[in-house]
Structures are given as structure tokens and as C-alpha cells.
Amino acid sequence: MTRSIVFDSPFLLGFEHTRSLIERAAKAAAESYPPYNVEDRGDGGLRITLAVAGFTPDQLSVTVEDRQLTVQGKRDGDPAKRDDAFLHRGIAARGFIRSFVLADGMVVEGATLGHGLLHIDLARPEPEKRVTTVPIRTVG
Incomplete structure (x- = not known):
């Protein structure tokens, strides 16, 4: 899965958990x-x-x-x-x-x-x- 550019911004620190939730939700939606x-x-x-x-x-x-x-x-x-x-x-x-x-x-x-x-x-x-x-x- 490609990483979201939005969450790689240096202005969004500490949002790794949110990115992980979005990636898990996207994977679940593909099933x-x-x-x-x-x-x-x-x-x-x-x-x-x-x-x-x-x-x-x-x-x-x-x-x-x-x-x-x-x-x-x-x-x-x-x-x-x-x-x-x-x-x-x-x-x-x-x-x-x-x-x-x-x-x-x-x-x-x-x-x-x-x-x-x-x-x-x-x-x-x-x-x-x-x-x-x-x-x-x-x-x-």
C-alpha cells in the first residue's frame, strides 16, 4: 500500500496511529x-x-x-x-x-x-x- 503524503508532512507529528488506522480500514474495505x-x-x-x-x-x-x-x-x-x-x-x-x-x-x-x-x-x-x-x- 502506498503511504499517504498527507501524514508524512513534518507539520503533523504524532499521527502515526491515525495513519495506521486508515491503512487497516483500507485493507479491510478491499476484502x-x-x-x-x-x-x-x-x-x-x-x-x-x-x-x-x-x-x-x-x-x-x-x-x-x-x-x-x-x-x-x-x-x-x-x-x-x-x-x-x-x-x-x-x-x-x-x-x-x-x-x-x-x-x-x-x-x-x-x-x-x-x-x-x-x-x-x-x-x-x-x-x-x-x-x-x-x-x-x-x-x-
């Missing part, structure tokens, strides 16, 4: 399998729905690391052996990794699998309101 929807549930909540027909809960994993949500599907067995029984295979049978970059404060509430769809619910809880009193010192 095309499995198809997915993102729904707004209101109150800052989102639902990601992935079409994962044929996968069981044991073949799927949902993880969050460093604000990156990763959904992975692994197929068991040798796919070549299963192909012998099909006259036509139109439903994809390959494994996948699909990633989403989460905003600060987003948390995964849970994941459910039903009717070939994996639903992942996200929320953005209200941040705690903190008031900090700064002591005032006197000098000399």
Missing part, C-alpha cells in the same frame, strides 16, 4: 467475502451481519484486539473430497478472515448465529463524566 451489512440500532449501537451459510459456531471466531474486530471462519476437512458429491457448487466453501476497525469506546456486546447469518452487536456506552480538580500551587 469481499463474506458479504455483510452494517445496521444502525440507534443510541450509538451497531449490528454487523455476515452471511456465513454452512459454518457452525465451532468453525467461527470473533475477536477484538487493538480496536480491530476480526471474524474468522475455518472449514474442517479436505474441500477436495467434499467436491466429489456436488454437481454444482455455488455456495462458497472457503475459510475467511473479515476485519473491522472500531472507533474509540466501541464494545462488542455479543454475537449470535442463526439461519446462516452471524450477527455481531456493538455499542458505544456513554463515557463516565469525570471532573478533576487541579491543585493550585503558590510560588515563592
Whole structure:
């Protein structure tokens, strides 16, 4: 991936993390399998729905690391052996990794699998309101 000239400016110091997030988001956008929807549930909540027909809960994993949500599907067995029984295979049978970059404060509430769809619910809880009193010192 080519580096963004904007973030290489000497006037933008300390934005390496932002550049990294943009690069991760661009890489995730280039993925095309499995198809997915993102729904707004209101109150800052989102639902990601992935079409994962044929996968069981044991073949799927949902993880969050460093604000990156990763959904992975692994197929068991040798796919070549299963192909012998099909006259036509139109439903994809390959494994996948699909990633989403989460905003600060987003948390995964849970994941459910039903009717070939994996639903992942996200929320953005209200941040705690903190008031900090700064002591005032006197000098000399």
C-alpha cells in the first residue's frame, strides 16, 4: 500500500496511529467475502451481519484486539473430497478472515448465529463524566 503524503508532512507529528488506522480500514474495505451489512440500532449501537451459510459456531471466531474486530471462519476437512458429491457448487466453501476497525469506546456486546447469518452487536456506552480538580500551587 502506498503511504499517504498527507501524514508524512513534518507539520503533523504524532499521527502515526491515525495513519495506521486508515491503512487497516483500507485493507479491510478491499476484502469481499463474506458479504455483510452494517445496521444502525440507534443510541450509538451497531449490528454487523455476515452471511456465513454452512459454518457452525465451532468453525467461527470473533475477536477484538487493538480496536480491530476480526471474524474468522475455518472449514474442517479436505474441500477436495467434499467436491466429489456436488454437481454444482455455488455456495462458497472457503475459510475467511473479515476485519473491522472500531472507533474509540466501541464494545462488542455479543454475537449470535442463526439461519446462516452471524450477527455481531456493538455499542458505544456513554463515557463516565469525570471532573478533576487541579491543585493550585503558590510560588515563592
